[in-house]
Each structure stands twice: as C-alpha cells, then as structure tokens.
Amino acid sequence: MSQLSLPLARYPGAREDRFLIGESNADAVRMLERWATWPVMAGIITGPRKSGRSTLARTMAARSGGTMIDEADRHDEIALFHAWNAAQADHKPLFLVADHVPPAWSVRLPDLRSRLGASVVARIEPPDDALAHDIFALLLERHELVATPDLVAWVVRRIERTHLAILRSSEALEEDASRRRNRRLSIPTARATLTAAGLLREASADS
Secondary structure (H helix, E strand, C coil): CEEEEEECCCCCCCCCCEEEEECCCHHHHHHHHHHHCCCCCEEEEECCCCHHHHHHHCCCCHHHHCECCHCCCCCCHHHHHHHHHHHHCCCCCCCEEEEECCCCCCCCCCCHHHHHHHHHEEECCCHHHHHHHHHHHHHHHHHHECHHHHHHHHHHHEEECHHHHHHHHHHHHHHHHHCCCCCCCCCCHHHHHHHHHHEEEEEEEHC
C-alpha cells in the first residue's frame, strides 16, 4: 500500500496528513499527478465524504504550486469562475473538491458551467478490501489504540465498506477506550462497542 504525504509545515508533534492509495482511488491519483497534460488547468475531485478527497487536493496543490477549493459545489459561482480563469492564465492547476460533477452539480452561471464541463474529473470510489483495512489501521494508530492485525481484519469484515463507517468505528472505539482508560483493544470489547454504536452489520454482529 502506497501513500501520499502532505508536504506542508506543521506544528511540532502534529501527525503527518497522509492519503493512502489502493485500487479504488489509484486511477484518481494518477490522473491528478498528470495535471501538466490536462487539456485545461482544472480538475474536479469527487467521491464519498471522508474519503480523503480534500487531503488529496491539498497534497496535489502543494506539490504542483496550484490551488484547491474545498466544497466547490457550495462555493460562490463568480469566485469559481475567476479562479478557473486564473488557473488557465497562470498555467497552475486548480483542484476542485465536490460531492458531484455537472450536471448533478447544478451550476446556474452558463460560462462557469461550460468551463466545469471541460475540466478533468478524478473519481474516488468506495474503499476496496485492502484499502479499508489500511485506513482503519491508520485511524487506530492516530487514536493511539493498540490493536492486533486479527482485530483490524475482524472489524473491517463486519462494518459497512464505506469511508464514513470506517471513521465512525475508529471514533467509537477511541471514545470507549478513553472511558475505560485502556487503549488496548480486544475483539469482545470491539464487538460490544460497535454493536452498541449500531456500526456492526446485523448479519455478522454475532459471528
């Protein structure tokens, strides 16, 4: 499993912002890394929330000297129009993070609509098995929770295969560990915590 690191100055002791790469997002990463070959200097990064799409956009903007706009589909359209034009004039890529792409992203300004329609689209898909495992393990590490590989695999097999479910599961386990004042996880503890949080899939909660 490879990863991208965010090359920005961070306060002492801060954890590095990392974007893990797997089969479900590798095509999007490759497309963004080839920004110099884009027909226009603008790309839309779309995918599930909590999929790391904003981290990816920040990373690529920092590496390329370009800019990024998060939640672009909620951004002022005139400001987006000027940002798109500025990217072309400066020949520096503009990375737009959005839930959807046009026409699902409803754009009222005709000139902006045509420009977004010409932009490259990089889609992040729901995590594959290996990526889900690695994301969950990374989140547990960030929460300073101690978990065996067997526990990580056990949880990932039993929660929804979405970025949001993986995040919520790690947060539920962290909250419970803080309450118990014990950061070492076990499968029985994880089962009880995630069942109480409604995060285990019903068919496999007891398996």
